[in-house]
Amino acid sequence: MLRRLPFFSKFSRLALPILFIRIGLAQTYxxxxxxxxxxxxxxYESVAPSVVNISTHQCKPGYYFCAVPSMKGAGSGVxxxxxxxxxxxxxxxxxxxxxxxxxxxxxxxxARVVASDPDYDLAVIKVxxxxxxxKAIRLGDSDALKIGxxxxxxxxxxxxxxxxxxxVVSMTRRSLKDKGKVLKDLIQTDAAINPGNSGGALVDLQGxxxxxxxxxxxxxxxxxxxxxxxxxxxxxxxxxxxMNPWPRTAGLVVFILLAFLVLRFVFDKRFRAxxxxxxxx
Amino acid sequence: xxxxxxxxxxxxxxCLTWAPSGASALTDEEMNNIELYSRLDPGVxxxxxxxxxxxxxxxxxxxEGTGSGSIIDSRGYILTNKHVIGTDKLRVTxxxxxxxxxxxxxxxxxxxxxVVKIEVPDEELTVIPMGDSANLKVGQKALSIGDPxxxxxxxxxxxxxxxxxxxxxxxxxxxxxxIQTDASINPGNSGGPLIDSSxxxxxxxxxxxxxxxxxxxxxxxxxVNLARKVAAELIxxxxxxxxxxxxxxxxxxxxxxxxxxLPVTSGALVVETVHGGPAEKAGLKSGSGEGRIGKGVxxxxxxxxxSVNGVQVSDVDGALRExxxxxxxxxxxxxxxxxxxxSKIVAVTLGERPRQITTGQQ
Numbered sequence: 288m289l290r291r292l293p294f295f296s297k298f299s300r301l302a303l304p305i306l307f308i309r310i311g312l313a314q315t316y317x318x319x320x321x322x323x324x325x326x327x328x329x330x331y332e333s334v335a336p337s338v339v340n341i342s343t344h345q346c347k348p349g350y351y352f353c354a355v356p357s358m359k360g361a362g363s364g365v366x367x368x369x370x371x372x373x374x375x376x377x378x379x380x381x382x383x384x385x386x387x388x389x390x391x392x393x394x395x396x397x398a399r400v401v402a403s404d405p406d407y408d409l410a411v412i413k414v415x416x417x418x419x420x421x422k423a424i425r426l427g428d429s430d431a432l433k434i435g436x437x438x439x440x441x442x443x444x445x446x447x448x449x450x451x452x453x454x455v456v457s458m459t460r461r462s463l464k465d466k467g468k469v470l471k472d473l474i475q476t477d478a479a480i481n482p483g484n485s486g487g488a489l490v491d492l493q494g495x496x497x498x499x500x501x502x503x504x505x506x507x508x509x510x511x512x513x514x515x516x517x518x519x520x521x522x523x524x525x526x527x528x529x530m531n532p533w534p535r536t537a538g539l540v541v542f543i544l545l546a547f548l549v550l551r552f553v554f555d556k557r558f559r560a561x562x563x564x565x566x567x568x
Numbered sequence: 569x570x571x572x573x574x575x576x577x578x579x580x581x582x583c584l585t586w587a588p589s590g591a592s593a594l595t596d597e598e599m600n601n602i603e604l605y606s607r608l609d610p611g612v613x614x615x616x617x618x619x620x621x622x623x624x625x626x627x628x629x630x631x632e633g634t635g636s637g638s639i640i641d642s643r644g645y646i647l648t649n650k651h652v653i654g655t656d657k658l659r660v661t662x663x664x665x666x667x668x669x670x671x672x673x674x675x676x677x678x679x680x681x682x683v684v685k686i687e688v689p690d691e692e693l694t695v696i697p698m699g700d701s702a703n704l705k706v707g708q709k710a711l712s713i714g715d716p717x718x719x720x721x722x723x724x725x726x727x728x729x730x731x732x733x734x735x736x737x738x739x740x741x742x743x744x745x746x747i748q749t750d751a752s753i754n755p756g757n758s759g760g761p762l763i764d765s766s767x768x769x770x771x772x773x774x775x776x777x778x779x780x781x782x783x784x785x786x787x788x789x790x791x792v793n794l795a796r797k798v799a800a801e802l803i804x805x806x807x808x809x810x811x812x813x814x815x816x817x818x819x820x821x822x823x824x825x826x827x828x829x830l831p832v833t834s835g836a837l838v839v840e841t842v843h844g845g846p847a848e849k850a851g852l853k854s855g856s857g858e859g860r861i862g863k864g865v866x867x868x869x870x871x872x873x874x875s876v877n878g879v880q881v882s883d884v885d886g887a888l889r890e891x892x893x894x895x896x897x898x899x900x901x902x903x904x905x906x907x908x909x910x911s912k913i914v915a916v917t918l919g920e921r922p923r924q925i926t927t928g929q930q
Contacts, residue, residue, distance in 0.1 A: 321596055323597045327707035328705045331706050444785075447730075451727060451728070451729045452727070479786065480785075508780075509780055510784040
C-alpha cells in the first residue's frame with residue numbers, strides 16, 4: 288500500500304533526520320541563550336564601540352586661579368559622528384578645565400566643547416579622531432517608545448568603566464524640576480543609572496539611541512531604579528546642524544536662491560515696464 | 569518493511585505538528601526564569617553564623633550574620649564566601665527549612681571563598697552545576713538566588729554588565745575576571761550563586777559597589793572558573809595553595825629607571841629575596857645598594873623582571889598575574905634585566921607560599 292505512494296516513503300526516510308535536527312535545535316536553544324538575551328547581547332555589541340568615558344578636571348567654582356586641578360569628574364558620552372563629535376550632558380563638562388575622552392579601544396583623547404544647551408542639559412564635544420575614526424551610534428525615535436519596552440543603559444558609573452545595565456521604560460514625558468530648571472519630556476527607566484552614567488546612552492534592543500542618561504531621583508545619591516534620560520528626539524532638534532549640517536545648509540541655499548530669483552523676476556518686470564514707458568503712455 | 573514505515577509516517581506527522589506551544593500567558597523569558605528558580609532554589613542554602621559585634625559602648629555582643637551558599641557536591645559540600653563565615657558555629661538552612669550544623673572545611677582569603685560541609689543524605693541535596701565563566705558575554709542574563717537582608721529566599725534577575733574587571737580581596741590579592749551584574753545583590757546575598765540562563769553557576773556573588781550599603785545595580789561575582797579550582801583544593805587540603813616566587817617586587821617607574829641608569833623604563837624590580845626561596849635558588853639578584861628616590865630609600869641593584877613566560881610585563885601586578893596563573897611546582901621563565909644592563913632568561917621553579925599561622929579565623 289505504501290509502496291504505491293513514493294512520496295510518503297521518501298518523506299518518511301527524511302523524517303528521522305528531521306526529527307533529530309529538531310530535537311537538536313530545541314536542545315541548543317535550551318542550553319544557550321533566550322531570545323531576549325540574544326537581543327541584549329547583540330544590541331550591546333553594536334552600541335559598545337560608540338559609548339565613551341569622559342573624565343574631567345574641574346576648578347572649584349569661586350576660585351579664580353586653578354593651580355591644582357581639584358575636582359575630578361567622571362561621565363559618559365555617545366559618539367554622534369565618525370569624525371569625533373560626541374554628545375554628553377552639560378553638567379558633565381560644565382566648568383571643566385580639561386576634558387579627556389577614553390574610547391572603548393583604550394585611546395585617550397583631549398576634547399573641547401563645541402556647543403551646549405544648559406536648558407536641556409546637553410553638550411556636544413569634539414575629539415580629534417585622527418587616523419582611527421569612531422563608530423557613530425544609530426539614532427532611534429524616542430516618540431515611539433512604549434512603556435514597558437526593554438531598554439539598555441551604557442555608561443561609566445562611579446568611574447568604574449564601561450557597564451551595561453538593563454531595564455524597562457517606566458514612563459515617558461516626565462518633567463523634573465532641578466535647581467530652578469525644568470527638564471521636560473524625560474524618559475524614566477528602571478535600568479540602574481548611577482553618577483557617572485550621565486551622558487551615557489539609553490538604547491533600545493535594536494541598538495538605536497533613544498535617550499541620553501541625565502538624572503536620577505534618589506534619596507541616597509545612587510540608583511534606586513528611578514533614572515531619567517533626555518529623549519533622542521530632543522537631541523535631533525538641538526544639534527541638527529552639528530550632526531548633519533547638509534539639509535539645513537542646503538535648505539538655506541535653496542531658499543536664498545529662490546528668493547533671489549523671485550525678487551529678480553519681480554523687479555525685472557517692473558523695471559522693464561518702467562523703461563519701456565508704454566504702460567505710462 | 570511495512571512495520572517500519574508506519575511509525576516513521578507518524579514521525580513525519582509529529583514533526584509537522586510539533587510547534588512550540590505559544591499559548592501560554594508567560595513570555596519565554598519568564599518561563600525560563602521560573603524554570604531556573606524552581607530547579608535551582610533547593611540548591612541554595614542560607615548560612616547563619618554568629619559574629620561578634622560591638623555596640624556604642626564597645627561592649628561585645630553576639631549578632632547573627634546571614635549569607636547564602638550553593639551546594640556544589642552531593643556529599644554535602646557548600647560553597648560560600650569567606651566573609652559570610654563568622655567566628656562561631658555555622659547553621660545551614662536548606663530550602664525545605666531543615667537546619668543543619670555546618671563544619672568549615674577550609675577558606676581562602678585571597679578569593680574570599682570558603683567551603684562548608686553538612687552531613688545530609690544525598691537525596692536531600694540538589695547540586696548546582698558549575699558552568700564556564702570564560703566565555704561570558706556582556707548582555708547575557710544573570711540570575712542571583714540568595715537571602716538578602718535575611719528576608720528569605722529571593723530571586724533577582726539582571727544582565728552581565730561587564731566582564732574582566734579586577735577586584736582586590738581583603739588581603740590585597742587581586743581577583744581577576746570578576747563578573748559585574750545589575751541583578752540586585754544586597755547584604756545576605758553573599759556566597760550565593762550567579763546563574764546563567766541554562767542553569768549553570770557562573771559566579772559567586774561576593775561584593776557590591778554602593779555608597780549606601782544596598783544595591784545600586786552594581787554587584788560583583790567571583791568567576792566560577794576560579795571558584796572551581798579553589799573549592800577543589802579546599803575540599804582536598806583545607807586550604808588553597810598560592811604560587812610563590814619568594815621575592816619582594818616594586819614597580820619600576822621611568823624616573824626611577826633613569827636615576828638607576830637602567831636600560832628599561834618599566835617592569836618589576838626585585839628589592840628583596842627570601843632566603844632559601846624559589847627566586848634566590850634560581851639566582852635572581854636582590855637589591856644590594858641603597859637608592860634615594862625623593863624621600864624614600866629603596867634597595868637598588870636588583871634584577872628587573874620584564875617578561876614572564878614570554879609575556880611582557882610592565883609592573884608588579886602584571887608579573888604576579890602571570891605567575892599566579894601557574895601552580896606551585898611549575899617552572900617559569902622570567903625575562904630579567906640586570907643592573908649592569910644585560911638581559912637574561914632565568915628559569916624559576918615556583919614554590920608554595922608558606923601559610924601564615926592563623927590564630928583563630930578572622
